[in-house]
Structure formats: C-alpha cells, structure tokens
Amino acid sequence: MLETTTGPAAPVFLSPEMLEEPEPVRGCDECGSLARGRDAEKDDPSRRTDLNILMRRHFRKH
Ligand SMILES: [Zn+2]
Structure with a gap:
C-alpha cells in the first residue's frame, strides 16, 4: 500500500x-x-x- 514512486511534483x-x-x-x-x-x-x-550570479555575469566582461 506504500506509494513511493512519486516524489514532490515540482522539486526546486x-x-x-x-x-x-x-x-x-x-x-x-x-x-x-x-x-x-x-x-x-x-x-x-x-x-x-546573488553575489555569485553577479560575479558570473561580471566574468563575461573580462
Ligand atoms: Zn573580474
């Protein structure tokens, strides 16, 4: 009766x-x-x- 096949519908x-x-x-x-x-x-x-995203974005300007 265990239903283990479905996880969370929308994992982040x-x-x-x-x-x-x-x-x-x-x-x-x-x-x-x-x-x-x-x-x-x-x-x-x-x-x-946020800062990591900014850093990656900045990398493109190198
Ligand atoms: Zn830089």
Whole structure:
C-alpha cells in the first residue's frame, strides 16, 4: 500500500553551476569586491547566491 514512486511534483532544482561558487580572478578589482561582499554574507545563502550570479555575469566582461 506504500506509494513511493512519486516524489514532490515540482522539486526546486539548482544546477551544479549554481551551487559551485565562482572564483574571483586575481588582480581584478571588481572580482575582489564581489568576493569580499560574498565573505561578508556568510550567514545569508540567498545573498551569496546573488553575489555569485553577479560575479558570473561580471566574468563575461573580462
Ligand atoms: Zn573580474
């Protein structure tokens, strides 16, 4: 009588890319300031994610 075949209907998926934090590029001021901001948001994962997104977006301008 157990129904184990169906999980949650709409799991929230984060791609591995989103979970992995981008590394700031050495010598780039903007990367550095984004990385410092990220360090300051240790306790706030959603802010960190925002900063990671900003950093990835900024990487395209290198
Ligand atoms: Zn940079």
